[in-house]
Each structure stands twice: as structure tokens, then as C-alpha cells.
Amino acid sequence: MRGNSVKEQTEKAAKKTVRADAQRNENTILEVAKSLFSKYGVDVPVRKIATESGVGVGTVYRRFPKRSDLVAAVFRREVDACVRYAETVQQNHQPGEALTLWFIRYTEFIATKRGLAAALHSKDPAFASLPIYFRSNFEPALKALLDAAAKSGEIRTDIAPYDLLRAIGGLAMANGDDGTEYEHSMVKLMIDGLRFGADQTR
Amino acid sequence: MRGNSVKEQTEKAAKKTVRADAQRNENTILEVAKSLFSKYGVDVPVRKIATESGVGVGTVYRRFPKRSDLVAAVFRREVDACVRYAETVQQNHQPGEALTLWFIRYTEFIATKRGLAAALHSKDPAFASLPIYFRSNFEPALKALLDAAAKSGEIRTDIAPYDLLRAIGGLAMANGDDGTEYEHSMVKLMIDGLRFGADQTR
DNA sequence: TGTTTATACGGAACGTAGATCCGCTTGTCA
DNA sequence: TGACAAGCGGATCTACGTTCCGTATAAACA
Numbered sequence: 001m002r003g004n005s006v007k008e009q010t011e012k013a014a015k016k017t018v019r020a021d022a023q024r025n026e027n028t029i030l031e032v033a034k035s036l037f038s039k040y041g042v043d044v045p046v047r048k049i050a051t052e053s054g055v056g057v058g059t060v061y062r063r064f065p066k067r068s069d070l071v072a073a074v075f076r077r078e079v080d081a082c083v084r085y086a087e088t089v090q091q092n093h094q095p096g097e098a099l100t101l102w103f104i105r106y107t108e109f110i111a112t113k114r115g116l117a118a119a120l121h122s123k124d125p126a127f128a129s130l131p132i133y134f135r136s137n138f139e140p141a142l143k144a145l146l147d148a149a150a151k152s153g154e155i156r157t158d159i160a161p162y163d164l165l166r167a168i169g170g171l172a173m174a175n176g177d178d179g180t181e182y183e184h185s186m187v188k189l190m191i192d193g194l195r196f197g198a199d200q201t202r
Numbered sequence: 203m204r205g206n207s208v209k210e211q212t213e214k215a216a217k218k219t220v221r222a223d224a225q226r227n228e229n230t231i232l233e234v235a236k237s238l239f240s241k242y243g244v245d246v247p248v249r250k251i252a253t254e255s256g257v258g259v260g261t262v263y264r265r266f267p268k269r270s271d272l273v274a275a276v277f278r279r280e281v282d283a284c285v286r287y288a289e290t291v292q293q294n295h296q297p298g299e300a301l302t303l304w305f306i307r308y309t310e311f312i313a314t315k316r317g318l319a320a321a322l323h324s325k326d327p328a329f330a331s332l333p334i335y336f337r338s339n340f341e342p343a344l345k346a347l348l349d350a351a352a353k354s355g356e357i358r359t360d361i362a363p364y365d366l367l368r369a370i371g372g373l374a375m376a377n378g379d380d381g382t383e384y385e386h387s388m389v390k391l392m393i394d395g396l397r398f399g400a401d402q403t404r
Numbered sequence: 405t406g407t408t409t410a411t412a413c414g415g416a417a418c419g420t421a422g423a424t425c426c427g428c429t430t431g432t433c434a
Numbered sequence: 435t436g437a438c439a440a441g442c443g444g445a446t447c448t449a450c451g452t453t454c455c456g457t458a459t460a461a462a463c464a
Contacts, residue, residue, distance in 0.1 A: 019460055056414030118320035221431055258443030
């Protein structure tokens with residue numbers, strides 16, 4: 001939705017033409033930032049991100065005027081990736097299995113967001129839109145998975161997608177980085193819960 | 203364990219003699235820090251705390267080598283105050299009422315701790331002991347209140363104190379600063395839940 | 405292909421905040 | 435009251451976010 005190819009504005013708004021190197025750099029910065037955030041936390045110095053990306057700090061700040069803008073951009077990217085995964089998994093697996101796989105992916109997403117919990121409650125305007133972005137992307141994605149599983153009679157239909165997102169988000173958030181096994185078992189438990197009573201709902 | 207000067211062990215313990223002004227300053231710093239934390243968040247500059255306390259930064263750092271040590275100290279103080287309140291309220295109110303009053307006080311405590319949520323998950327050693335401190339102080343305090351209410355037949359006995367702490371903590375944490383009314387009603391709901399079935403448990 | 409120019413780049417420089425250092429002050433004890 | 439350890443404060447060092455501006459270059463044009 002943003003990579004408007006170069007020459008397509010033949011007439012009206014010919015003010016674009018993002019230079020190729022700029023585009024490339026923005027991408028690199030986001031990749032590097034993501035990796036450094038997960039390695040050192042969201043507090044890594046901008047300078048480090050810049051150096052590791054092979055650019056100067058000026059370049060980072062031109063694209064992301066505030067540090068928090070960069071953090072928010074990485075966040076959105078990861079939401080997108082997780083949503084995309086929901087689509088992929090839905091195409092390649094049975095509904096019930098797809099649900100399990102996606103929940104696990106989702107807990108991994110949440111686990112890396114622990115450092116942002118405070119930021120989301122902060123007043124920084126860069127983060128203001130993130131909760132909405134989160135919900136308006138994840139809710140439909142999960143709804144699609146649930147609908148598919150409900151349609152095949154595997155789960156019941158009286159659980160709201162958003163409530164599930166919160167519940168699983170909560171349990172993934174509450175545990176340390178070692179919680180993988182715990183998380184998987186909780187996810188299974190939740191899906192069992194969804195399966196319970198599946199028959200009487202159809 | 204480190205500054206054992208030679209002459210101060212006349213026999214066993216004579217290692218005290220905290221100078222009066224030092225004691226006074228430490229107290230002032232903690233008071234001021236608490237008030238500034240709640241006004242501006244835990245990110246207020248140490249300089250500001252020092253100035254407002256009428257001391258130099260050096261004085262603050264002598265007592266609290268790291269910024270986070272100060273934050274942790276204020277946290278412990280507030281835990282203590284909240285626990286003390288449990289004792290007070292238990293002496294001056296009927297068990298059921300005491301429970302309500304204390305839960306409200308507790309939600310207020312939690313609400314001011316939103317900024318620390320991330321810190322508690324951080325690796326800063328100053329915060330490492332806080333979760334244990336939290337639990338080992340709050341759990342017995344709440345247990346006493348619950349026991350009293352159970353003894354008078356007002357509530358049932360099958361709810362673990364720590365689970366209650368987490369549940370109420372969770373709801374207080376999840377809401378914005380405007381959540382007072384919501385929180386009170388949720389607390390009432392929880393206590394009603396405790397009252398439910400009180401009779402068959404005795 | 406050569407010229408022009410809007411875009412983008414890098415990193416020096418600035419302001420602020422945490423943390424340290426050390427010469428000066430003061431409470432305490434005899 | 436005098437001596438001195440305990441305590442004080444703020445100048446100073448370091449690190450980080452952010453800004454600025456001279457230089458480099460991709461892209462448009464000839």
C-alpha cells in the first residue's frame with residue numbers, strides 16, 4: 001500500500017519518485033531495527049541501528065523523525081507479517097490445525113512486544129494509533145480462521161475473536177522468554193475449550 | 203558487608219550512627235520522588251528530584267546508586283503503606299467492608315504502577331526482587347482479610363489470595379486513569395462473587 | 405553521454421539526562 | 435571546643451536523542 005512504483009503518475013501528482021537508494025535504506029533500517037529490538041530491547045540506541053544499517057543517523061531520522069516512529073513502524077510491520085501468516089496457514093492447513101498454528105505464531109508475536117507494553121500506555125503520539133492498528137488487523141484475521149473452523153464443525157461459535165486475542169495475548173505477555181512450552185500448552189487448552197460443545201452449536 | 207571500619211566493633215553491633223541530616227534527606231527524597239513519579243511518571247530526571255528535595259544530585263546517588271534503585275525503594279514503600287492500610291482497616295471495620303475498602307486501595311496502588319510494568323520485566327537487577335517483595339507482603343495481608351471475612355461467614359473459602367491479587371491487579375492495570383468507576387464496580391463484582399456460596403462453606 | 409538539480413546522505417554538533425568525582429561543610433563524640 | 439569521619443553539592447564525564455548543513459548522487463533532461 002505504500003510502494004507506488006515510480007513512473008505511474010504520468011499526470012496529476014508527479015511529486016513522488018522516491019529515490020531507489022532511499023527506498024532500499026528504509027527497508028534495511030526496518031529489518032535491522034527489528035532484529036536489534038528483539039535482541040537488545042526497544043531501547044537500542046538509534047546510532048547503533050544506523051551503523052548496523054550502513055547509514056548515518058541523519059538518514060534514520062529523515063525517514064523516522066522520532067525514535068518512537070521507528071518503533072511504531074517496526075510494530076506495524078510485524079503485525080502485517082503475523083496477519084499474512086494467518087492467510088498462508090489458512091490456505092495450507094485444515095481449519096483446526098490452522099488455528100493452532102496461528103495461535104502459536106501469535107504468542108510469539110506478543111512475547112516480543114513485552115517492551116512495548118509501557119509505550120502503548122504512554123502519551124507518545126507515535127503510538128496512539130497502534131492499538132487500533134492491532135485490533136483492526138488481527139480481529140478480521142482471527143475471525144476468518146474461527147469462521148472456517150466453525151463451518152467445519154470443529155469449534156463452537158460463541159467466542160468473540162477479540163476476547164480470544166486478549167486472552168491469549170494476556171497469557172503470552174505474563175510469562176518470561178522461557179514460557180514457550182507453557183504457552184503452547186495454554187494455547188492447546190484454549191483450543192480444546194473452543195472444541196468443547198462444538199457439536200451442539202450447529 | 204563491606205565497610206567494616208576497625209574501631210567500630212566494640213563488640214558486636216555498634217555500626218550504626220546514621221547522621222541525622224542523612225536520615226532526613228533520605229526520607230525527603232523518597233517522599234518527593236513518590237510525588238513526582240505519580241505526577242510525571244517514573245521518568246522524571248534525577249536532577250529534578252534532587253532540586254525539589256533541596257539536595258544535590260550527589261546526595262541522591264549516594265543513597266540510591268542507580269536511578270532504578272530509587273524507583274524500587276519508592277515501590278517498596280508504597281507496598282508497605284498499602285499493607286499497613288490492610289491492618290488499619292481490619293481493626294476499624296467489619297470484615298466484609300474491610301475487604302471492599304482494601305481492594306479499592308489496592309486498585310489505586312496498581313493504577314500508579316503502570317509505568318513499572320515494563321521495568322519489572324526488564325533485566326535491571328534493582329527490580330529483580332520486587333515481584334517477590336510484592337507477593338510476600340500482599341499475600342499474607344489479603345489472607346488475613348479473607349480469613350476474617352470467612353470466619354464471620356461472609357465469603358467462601360475456596361479462592362486463593364494470590365489469584366485474587368492477580369485478578370484485581372489485572373483489571374486495574376488494564377484500564378486508563380479514568381477507570382475509577384469501572385474499577386470500583388469490578389471490585390464489587392468480585393466481592394459479590396466471593397459472597398456467593400458463602401453459606402454452604404461453613 | 406553530459407549537464408543539471410532535486411533528493412538523499414553522513415556525521416559533526418547541540419541539549420539533556422544518568423552517573424561520577426572531589427573539595428568543602430557539618431554532625432557527632434570525647 | 436576541637437578533630438574528623440560522614441555527608442554534601444554541583445561541576446564534569448559519558449551516552450543518547452535530535453538537528454543541521456555541506457557533500458554526494460539518482461534521476462530527469464538535453
